[in-house]
Amino acid sequence: MAPRRAGGAVGVTDAAQGPFPDADYLILSSRLIPDLDGGYTIATLARAGQMAERGARVQLLTVDPADAEAHAAHRAEFAARGALRPDTPLRNLFDEAVAPDGGAAEWVRAAAASAPTPGAQADEHRVLTDAAGRPFVSLPVIRGNPDWHLSTAAVRVHGPEGDAIGELPGFGALYRAWLEHVVARLTGPVVVVCESRQLGELLAGWGSERVRLLHTIHTIHLEPPFTPDAPLNPLWTRWFAIADRFDAVLWPTRAQRDDVVARFDGSGRHLVVPNGVPMPDAAADDAAREAGLVVSLSRLAPGKRIDHGIRAFLAADVPGAVLEIWGDGPERERLEGLIRERSAADRVRLMGATTDPDAVLRRASVLLSSSAFEGQGLSIVEALRVGCPVIAYDIRYGPGDILRDGGGVLVPDGDERALAEALHAVLTDAGLRARLSGEARPAASAWSADAAMTALAAAVRAALSAPPRR
Incomplete structure (x- = not known):
């Protein structure tokens, strides 16, 4: 299927602007x-x-x-x-939770003393100690249960001498x-x-x-x-x-x-209420972009489908283009194997993690996102805010919302051929790339820190103006 260019408008707040209430x-x-x-x-x-x-x-x-x-x-x-x-x-x-003279802090002891019911007994506990090696609480060890946090197994509370002086019924308590x-x-x-x-x-x-x-x-x-x-x-x-x-x-x-x-x-x-991304004070210097540089910026996890991005990049077959994959995670070894299998080490590079995504994205001609799912898509907004066009699968959730104001190309989810076609088009068409770059910064502004804080302040005002729900 052919890629479709993002367009249209979307807002991110449902209420009027204003400062945070006094709280x-x-x-x-x-x-x-x-x-x-x-x-x-x-x-x-x-x-x-x-x-x-x-x-x-x-x-x-x-x-x-x-x-x-x-x-x-x-x-x-x-x-x-x-x-x-x-x-x-x-x-x-x-x-x-540590008392200066040893054992649990007074608030922990008081909570244990007033607990309405004792906790269930666990077979194993992890004893936490202070800097002097004195125990203050012992946490139940609950193995093989994804709902461990809901257990009422006893949290033991220790006194200054290290002896157990009370219990709380579980982590929640x-x-x-x-x-x-x-x-x-x-x-x-x-x-x-x-x-x-x-x-x-x-x-x-x-x-x-x-x-x-x-x-x-x-x-x-x-x-x-x-x-x-x-x-x-x-x-x-x-x-x-x-x-x-x-x-x-x-x-x-x-x-x-x-x-x-x-x-x-x-x-x-x-x-x-989106996760807000600060907007730069000045526009990026587009002259600093490296022609043909495609960047992937995410954790190397199965859901990110970095292998889709590698195959699509190679299929795009743009002379001189390079794919830099920034991030670390459990998929690294498998991706190294794929790169070796395709004899692509000169064109596809695993760069490791970065603490400065802006520096990476200011060099890039394109950000490539091949995730199966997202919560919002932080790296997409980070790319747009410095004028870097984005090519992404149209997935739930994030890319479709973010790119509706322009700045990128959405392709059908999982369609590697469409991803390759979009990469080839953007990398080889300077006019298209310039147009997307021009749209990028305005599109990012809907996801700015100011927009997010306006929405969050409105949510707080609504909550404080109504009775508590619990």
């Missing part, structure tokens, strides 16, 4: 670790930074049980990369106790922005009159073939049953929001 904002993530979880980590940190830049009082909260030294190293690395503002705390539950401790030290309204499905499930029944819980979405909810009526991803089936308990659910694209509302009863508050 404390807690951005809750299961973990935030450099170079882990791909675009999720980048988007979560970016949201916090963009909110803080616009005057919101923001704290980042995580619940991964690494030690304090590891968490300090994560903070330092994010700060060095400019991903964490110095005025935005990045706090961790287990860093704060521990997480909620920490949030209650954090919220109790704040005054006025509190907005919790939950970035993780697992945490959202545990918090759907938690809250108070002054707390509003907003749940962001980062990925697709469907299984293959990714049509609107396709089977739900099993991890999301239970979540949809409780989606109406959140004060707002924030979808990154209009297409995904609309598919969800059409399929389900729509009783929840479903809003479109």
Whole structure:
């Protein structure tokens, strides 16, 4: 099938503009670790930074049980990369669950003492210790169960002498106790922005009159073939049953929001709030682009279908063209084998990960995206904002929404021949390439940090103006 050029208009916000309401904002993530979880980590940190830049009082909260030294190293690395503002705390539950004199902190002990029922007994526990080697909590080890977070297996709480002095019935009880401790030290309204499905499930029944819980979405909810009526991803089936308990659910694209509302009863508050991408102060110098340079920028994972991109690039057969594949992941060895099999090492290069995508995209003539699915498609917006045209499969979700304002070419999902034809056309037609590049920056503006924060502030105002849903 022949490629179709993107065109038309799409908006990303459903409400009027305005600043963030006066409240404390807690951005809750299961973990935030450099170079882990791909675009999720980048988007979560970016949201916090963009909110803080616009005057919101923001704290980042995580619940991964690494030690304090590891968490300090994560903070330092994010700060060095400019991903964490110095005025935005990045706090961790287990860093704060330790009493200075040993054992669990007072808020953990108090939660265990007031727990209505004891936890079930687990066969195995992971004992967490402080810097002096003293235990403070022991976490149940639950193997082979994707729903481990829902278990009520006992979290043991230790006293100053290391002895177990109480229990909490599962991870959910521990997480909620920490949030209650954090919220109790704040005054006025509190907005919790939950970035993780697992945490959202545990918090759907938690809250108070002054707390509003907003749940962001980062990925697709469907299984293959990714049509609107396709089977739900099993991890999301239970979540949809409780989606109406959140004060707002924030979808990154209009297409995904609309598919969800059409399929389900729509009783929840479903809003479109993209992951915002900062726009450059000045346009990229198009003279710096390398003729024939095609770039792929993503994790090397099966769902990204980098092999499609390699085969399409080689089939396009443009003299002098080079494909740089930026990213790392489990598919690297297989892709190396494909490149060897095609004797293409001089034309297709695995570059490894980059912490400076702009530098890569400013050199590129084209960004190539061959994913099977996306949540939003961060790299596509990053390319458009520096004037780099995009060629992408028309998949759920992201490319179709982003490229409707121009800046790229969409081809039918999985059609490698169409992908190759589009690559050949854009790489060999300077006029087409210049036109797409000119459309790229205006198209990216709909996904800017300003547009995203306008939509998020509107979602917060709507949630605060209504009674809590829990």
